[in-house]
Amino acid sequence: MIEACSVNYSIEDKAILKGINFTFNKGKMYGIIGPNGVGKSTFLHLLSGVVEPTAGEVLLDGVAISAYARKKLARRMAVLQQSGLPPLGFTVREVVQMARYPYQNWLGSEQADGDSLVDEAITAMGLDELRHRTMEQLSGGERQRVALAKLMAQEPSIILLDEPTTYLDIGYQLQLLDTVRQWQRDKKLTVIAVMHDLNLASLYFDELLVLFEGKAAASGSPAKVLTDELIKRVYGASVSLVAHPKSGVPQIILQPNT
Amino acid sequence: MMRHKLAGYGGAALLLLAVSIIISLSIGSAGISILDVWGILVHQLPWLSYDGTAWEANQIAVVTQVRLSRVLLAVLVGASLALAGAGFQGVLRNPLADPYTLGVASGSSAGAAFIILFGYQIILGTWTIPLVAFVTGAVTLFGVLWLSRSKGGGMSVETLILSGVIMQAFLGAFVSFMVAMSDGVVNQILFWLMGSLATRSWDNVYMLVPFLALGIPLLLFYAKALNLFALGERHAAHMGVSVERTKLIVLIASTLLTAAAVSVSGVIGFVGLVVPHLVRLICGPDYRLIIPLSAIGGGLFVLWADTLARMALSPREIPLGVVTALIGAPFFAYLLRRHKIRNR
Numbered sequence: 001m002i003e004a005c006s007v008n009y010s011i012e013d014k015a016i017l018k019g020i021n022f023t024f025n026k027g028k029m030y031g032i033i034g035p036n037g038v039g040k041s042t043f044l045h046l047l048s049g050v051v052e053p054t055a056g057e058v059l060l061d062g063v064a065i066s067a068y069a070r071k072k073l074a075r076r077m078a079v080l081q082q083s084g085l086p087p088l089g090f091t092v093r094e095v096v097q098m099a100r101y102p103y104q105n106w107l108g109s110e111q112a113d114g115d116s117l118v119d120e121a122i123t124a125m126g127l128d129e130l131r132h133r134t135m136e137q138l139s140g141g142e143r144q145r146v147a148l149a150k151l152m153a154q155e156p157s158i159i160l161l162d163e164p165t166t167y168l169d170i171g172y173q174l175q176l177l178d179t180v181r182q183w184q185r186d187k188k189l190t191v192i193a194v195m196h197d198l199n200l201a202s203l204y205f206d207e208l209l210v211l212f213e214g215k216a217a218a219s220g221s222p223a224k225v226l227t228d229e230l231i232k233r234v235y236g237a238s239v240s241l242v243a244h245p246k247s248g249v250p251q252i253i254l255q256p257n258t
Numbered sequence: 259m260m261r262h263k264l265a266g267y268g269g270a271a272l273l274l275l276a277v278s279i280i281i282s283l284s285i286g287s288a289g290i291s292i293l294d295v296w297g298i299l300v301h302q303l304p305w306l307s308y309d310g311t312a313w314e315a316n317q318i319a320v321v322t323q324v325r326l327s328r329v330l331l332a333v334l335v336g337a338s339l340a341l342a343g344a345g346f347q348g349v350l351r352n353p354l355a356d357p358y359t360l361g362v363a364s365g366s367s368a369g370a371a372f373i374i375l376f377g378y379q380i381i382l383g384t385w386t387i388p389l390v391a392f393v394t395g396a397v398t399l400f401g402v403l404w405l406s407r408s409k410g411g412g413m414s415v416e417t418l419i420l421s422g423v424i425m426q427a428f429l430g431a432f433v434s435f436m437v438a439m440s441d442g443v444v445n446q447i448l449f450w451l452m453g454s455l456a457t458r459s460w461d462n463v464y465m466l467v468p469f470l471a472l473g474i475p476l477l478l479f480y481a482k483a484l485n486l487f488a489l490g491e492r493h494a495a496h497m498g499v500s501v502e503r504t505k506l507i508v509l510i511a512s513t514l515l516t517a518a519a520v521s522v523s524g525v526i527g528f529v530g531l532v533v534p535h536l537v538r539l540i541c542g543p544d545y546r547l548i549i550p551l552s553a554i555g556g557g558l559f560v561l562w563a564d565t566l567a568r569m570a571l572s573p574r575e576i577p578l579g580v581v582t583a584l585i586g587a588p589f590f591a592y593l594l595r596r597h598k599i600r601n602r
Contacts, residue, residue, distance in 0.1 A: 048496060050492060050495045050496065069500075070495065070498050070499060070500045070501075071498040073498070074496065074497050074498030075498070077496075078496065078497075079492075079496040081490075081492060081493060081496070083490070083492075085489055085493070086488075086489060086490060088488055088489070088543060089538075089542055089543035090485070090488070090542075090543055090544075094544070095489070098485060098486050098489070098497060099497060101482060101483075101486060101497050101498050101499070102497065102498030104482075106479065108482060154497065
């Protein structure tokens with residue numbers, strides 16, 4: 001369970017987040033949505049503990065996240081960053097293997113069978129044929145799959161995703177979110193993702209949290225949150241909402257203003 | 259897999275280093291035959307009794323006091339500088355960083371030159387020079403990092419090096435000024451700006467050893483974290499690396515190694531740039547290999563550069579820094595060019 005307790009964050013006196021209170025319960029998929037520049041990614045950084053809030057605190061199972069040792073935290077929580085992995089000279093397998101770092105002692109050995117976990121993650125992401133290629137030889141989409149395999153090999157119980165589908169075509173978008181949801185169900189993970197695409201957010205997530213003007217403007221199931229009134233208020237856009245023909249969740253049809 | 263690679267490359271490099279030491283010891287400007295050199299060296303071994311008749315005393319002195327110490331010093335200075343370069347490159351994620359281009363070597367030389375030229379060694383004995391060199395080197399490093407930090411907290415590859423060049427120009431002028439003000443001769447200016455291993459002694463060898471004995475295990479301990487750093491600082495943090503602590507310790511260790519090397523040899527440029535890159539070209543981006551192999555490779559590089567410096571125009575000596583710069587500067591240009599093409 002992760003709790004944000006009146007979390008504030010400002011950059012050079014400019015308040016980005018103004019007192020956000022929200023509880024992320026175990027075993028659910030949460031999507032964070034909101035307009036550009038509202039601080040969604042910043043909020044995710046605060047939840048991951050790499051950035052400290054200006055005021056308020058983030059609790060992981062009742063303990064302040066800043067009190068966790070970095071390695072201990074990495075055994076609980078893994079993060080998929082928006083920027084993706086850089087093209088490096090390391091091979092796919094070497095990069096996925098790095099995920100075992102928080103489980104290794106100072107001599108570099110670990111108790112669990114890390115190698116087989118690494119191989120499982122590589123197979124799960126369909127990277128078997130690429131395992132000995134270096135990162136510089138891969139396409140952006142392939143590197144994103146490596147990033148996800150690395151996330152799996154880290155064996156977290158909580159995963160944070162920062163706009164995971166932004167640079168992918170629709171085929172890869174669905175593939176990635178299918179994989180995440182399947183994995184989430186198998187391991188009872190808590191998933192918190194910043195989402196840009198409201199339709200994908202509605203299709204895949206149990207609960208949505210809407211950030212607007214530095215605050216939590218709404219939260220709840222997609223059917224409850226995604227209303228034309230809220231979208232008009234938050235995004236300033238008029239839309240038509242329809243029920244998805246198969247699952248019934250709301251889907252947005254854009255409407256030009258003129 | 260990694261261990262096999264390390265054993266293979268490391269073994270080969272050590273063998274090459276041993277052969278190089280043997281060759282370098284055997285040649286010199288004093289005109290002592292190879293047979294005599296090795297006769298003298300072998301008879302220095304404590305378990306072989308030496309009757310003291312076969313060689314003249316000054317020949318023995320040349321071999322044991324001058325040549326042997328100089329060869330070992332070249333290896334140790336090279337190892338220190340190459341390790342420092344590997345450390346700086348890893349933690350700053352900048353392929354062009356090294357003790358020289360970052361200005362740390364110039365900072366250390368300013369401190370060391372000040373202490374030596376004005377005779378303040380007495381305060382802490384032998385350790386005064388390297389410790390002062392460390393402090394001035396560290397101050398320079400933080401000055402350079404501060405200069406190159408952009409508003410968003412990022413740091414571009416080129417800006418960092420530019421800041422290093424600014425510091426280097428300023429501190430180089432400062433060192434020249436100090437030498438001119440003291441009773442020093444032109445030779446000493448050359449020593450501090452271009453580096454040299456001439457007229458060094460066993461004391462200098464003993465002084466470097468503890469720094470390497472501390473620096474090598476410290477950097478090796480952080481090698482894995484440096485691999486994760488290559489993905490980016492945030493990625494490393496999310497995977498369990500204490501980013502700030504790693505940065506601080508690796509920067510301190512690298513600066514200490516630079517300061518120790520500069521204290522005994524003056525500023526020898528580009529070693530920390532050339533060696534880790536050659537190691538990377540041969541055995542890939544893994545810092546668990548780059549760090550130990552850079553230490554050996556740095557020893558090899560400076561040993562050969564120094565042998566060239568003392569033999570090429572014998573009996574005249576070329577400053578060691580001239581030799582390394584003649585090799586290093588074109589290499590630096592090549593790296594800069596490659597970096598620009600990649601990032602276009």
